[in-house]
Amino acid sequence: MTSPTLLSPLTVRGLTLKNRVVISPMCQYSAIDGVVTDWHLVHLGRFAIGGAALVFVEATGVEARGRISPGDVGLWNDEQARALARIADFLKANGAAAGIQLAHAGRKGSTRRPWDGGAELAAGDLAKGEPPWETLAPSAIPFADNYPRPRAMSLADMAEVILAFRQATQRAEDAGFDVVEIHAAHGYLLHEFLSPLANHRTDQYGGDLAGRMRFPLEVVETVRAIWPTSKPLFLRVSASDYVDGGLIVDDTIAFAGAAKALGVDVVDCSSGGNTPTPPTLYPGYQVPYAQAVRAGADIATMAVGLILDPRQAEDILAGGKADLIALARPALDDPNFAIHASAFLTGAPDYGLAPTPAKSGLDRLAQSLRHIAKG
Numbered sequence: 001m002t003s004p005t006l007l008s009p010l011t012v013r014g015l016t017l018k019n020r021v022v023i024s025p026m027c028q029y030s031a032i033d034g035v036v037t038d039w040h041l042v043h044l045g046r047f048a049i050g051g052a053a054l055v056f057v058e059a060t061g062v063e064a065r066g067r068i069s070p071g072d073v074g075l076w077n078d079e080q081a082r083a084l085a086r087i088a089d090f091l092k093a094n095g096a097a098a099g100i101q102l103a104h105a106g107r108k109g110s111t112r113r114p115w116d117g118g119a120e121l122a123a124g125d126l127a128k129g130e131p132p133w134e135t136l137a138p139s140a141i142p143f144a145d146n147y148p149r150p151r152a153m154s155l156a157d158m159a160e161v162i163l164a165f166r167q168a169t170q171r172a173e174d175a176g177f178d179v180v181e182i183h184a185a186h187g188y189l190l191h192e193f194l195s196p197l198a199n200h201r202t203d204q205y206g207g208d209l210a211g212r213m214r215f216p217l218e219v220v221e222t223v224r225a226i227w228p229t230s231k232p233l234f235l236r237v238s239a240s241d242y243v244d245g246g247l248i249v250d251d252t253i254a255f256a257g258a259a260k261a262l263g264v265d266v267v268d269c270s271s272g273g274n275t276p277t278p279p280t281l282y283p284g285y286q287v288p289y290a291q292a293v294r295a296g297a298d299i300a301t302m303a304v305g306l307i308l309d310p311r312q313a314e315d316i317l318a319g320g321k322a323d324l325i326a327l328a329r330p331a332l333d334d335p336n337f338a339i340h341a342s343a344f345l346t347g348a349p350d351y352g353l354a355p356t357p358a359k360s361g362l363d364r365l366a367q368s369l370r371h372i373a374k375g
Contacts, residue, residue: 004345005317006310006325007338010053012265012300014230015097015178017053017324019353020317021338024268024304024326025056025101025181025236027068029113034061034074036083044087047331048096051338051353054324055096057087059103059183062164066104066189069113070121070130075102075168085175092176094355099179100172101236102223104161106189107137107150107198119146136161137192138199138206138215144276158205158215161189165219169226180227181234182220182264184255186273190216191238194255195247195274213255217262224263234302235259236268239289242279249289253296260299267293268302268326283308284316291321302326310341 010017023044030039040057047055061067061074074080088098110121110132121132136157137150153161165182172180184190192198193215199206205215224233237255241247256267269290272279279285286305294301303322307313313325331337339362342350351362 012232024328029071048094050336056099062168081171103183104189185238256297
């Protein structure tokens with residue numbers, strides 16, 4: 001019997017993933033001064049125990065002003081790197097590759113945590129020890145009325161951000177991560193440069209698509225130069241802004257092709273985030289973007305967004321629409337998605353996807369259930 005594609009290995013550069021189940025970066029807004037805590041270890045560790053092949057740490061600020069909120073994870077100092085190394089070690093020791101998403105929030109920074117309203121930090125937050133900070137963007141255009149007005153970046157600012165990505169990449173390598181993903185989606189800094197909705201610059205970093213791509217591609221080039229050639233580099237994009245005059249799929253295909261030429265291996269295809277207007281949601285609503293980028297840029301892609309069950313995931317992969325499946329909220333609901341997928345797609349759960357302590361208990365459970373079934 002042919003193994004389901006979802007459960008088959010995939011080799012990218014020097015890394016072989018044991019299956020195609022990836023845990024997408026999920027912001028927890030629970031770090032302290034950018035340092036991960038036991039919450040992050042448990043949150044991420046359970047996905048390795050559940051059989052996922054690759055687990056990503058959430059969007060991780062490359063500098064303090066690159067955070068979304070005061071609770072964001074950071075990688076701009078060695079204390080943060082040491083705490084993240086503990087997570088990378090745990091993931092790898094329990095069967096999953098360890099990934100980290102390097103990010104800069106741009107004009108969507110200096111905001112409250114989502115459960116505190118998500119709007120601009122203000123005087124009340126300063127009193128709680130969470131002061132606002134200056135935000136940066138390609139142009140001085142706020143994301144929304146209740147967000148801070150950013151400062152348009154100078155060339156010196158761009159050089160500082162590129163250096164921050166460079167240093168964070170080196171820290172990710174020192175911490176033992178297997179995969180780095182550059183965050184160029186969801187209305188954050190690199191997406192802001194790409195989109196004509198946020199980038200009104202008249203210099204070499206604005207104007208046509210080539211100009212708007214210039215700074216994000218400089219970041220890609222810098223990260224790839226530091227990141228070992230044996231390790232994969234992923235790139236998350238928002239394939240469409242969903243607004244007339246915004247980024248469209250053809251733009252994203254061109255960007256993906258240029259990024260591939262600089263050494264990106266996989267494009268993680270999301271969408272939206274550059275305007276407050278949400279997209280129309282339905283199961284697999286972003287899969288067509290992964291398919292279009294895969295074909296148009298001739299690059300491996302990862303599909304993400306309301307992929308809710310193993311059959312849907314298998315059909316995406318078997319149909320050649322993507323090469324990997326990324327899960328966020330469905331994985332929160334079912335951290336053992338990969339193990340349950342093996343049972344759903346083959347009729348027999350593969351407990352070998354779990355580390356030995358969990359596998360041992362699951363094997364005994366299966367024996368007990370077989371005993372009961374025999375009467």
